[in-house]
Amino acid sequence: MNLINRFFTHKLSTDQFFVFRFLFCASVLIYLLMNWFYVTGPYGANYNPIPLFELFSIEQWSLGVNKLLFVLLCVSLCLLAFGRVPRIFTALSAIFFFLFMGNYLGSMKSPNSNYVWHSHNMILYILLALNFLPVNKVKTLSSQSKEYFLWELVLLKLIVCTGYFGSAFIKLKTSGLDWMDGYTLQAYFIQKHILTGNTFVLNFVDSLSLLVAISWLTIMLELILCFGLLFKKTEFYVLGLLFGFHLMILLTLEINFINSHFIPISTLFMARPILGAIKRRLSQTSLS
């Protein structure tokens, strides 16, 4: 009981949260600005509204409106990064991101399935969660303030884990242990080689035992090891493993989760060391 009580009352420095929010918004903003196709991509191609758009009868808007939405999203993220009226701009960023990315995903969706590409889920998850966190009222860096509850940090970390845990859970539910028999990865790699001419995958297709090991490591990392992100002692090891995992996905299956997913979520873990480095630098400057 004492432990639970401590979990919900223990406070951390709000600076750590401020730095995380700044870095998170900045990484999403830079990613969006570097990928203009999100704005123009949904036009001129097949468009099949995502299920939530269908549910709320949201129809595709014009390219001009989409450009305006993009600008509003960028401005909103920018203001949130600097802590301007955080409650309002968190809500606006979440709504704009949902509309903007939902529209784009309509151009990626098959008419025969409800499934849509998931690499941007985590950004929306974090933005949605921020709306409900008491700490998200902080407007400036203030080393005196300690309004950041431990449970808020743990909750954000647990949300990050959903992406990995959900992925492993669905794999196991759909395919069971067959997913780790080595042949599954072998087939995916060969298919990728035929389709795109990727030669990196050829380093693995010969060795079934290596493929079995990679498959097991993938499932273990997604299902269990990712929860190592919750603990201070293991978070950076797990973050390193996850980076390696995403790099392998990029090199073999040619799916880039690093810019769209991994960098924004890693700001949650990088905020503390970055803040420490800034403070050290500032104290050295003031001493000299």
Add this chain to the structure above:
Amino acid sequence: MLVFLSLLSVFYIPIFLEIESWPFTDWRVFNYSYHPERVYVFSLEAESGDNKDEKFLRNINFDPVTFNRFSYKAYYTKNYDDLESYIEGVLKGEEFDKYLEEHPGKLDVNFVMISVESTRPLKLKRSIIKQYEFNQ
């Protein structure tokens, strides 16, 4: 505690309920078990004289993944008319006209099914399903 548990439920329960709706549980990427014996990839490849162009689709600026996705589905659901009109659409574009100009003389475009013959070493098998002839 209420906020913590509520948000946790919002994000974790849809995983177990498998609600397929962005942004909640679209985790189905490479989730099904597979086997090299079941790898069948459909593609278009060009042939003029002794020259074979296995990257024909990319050379006419067409995404091979999209082509395979559509052809695979149409072939196995026996939608041969749809498949035919899809391939004809690919071979009518501006990019293909440019390709024809760059490759004067007889040109065959083969609709092929690529499968795996052996994995050690990797050996692929190409079966021509249909041939389209140009510049006769």
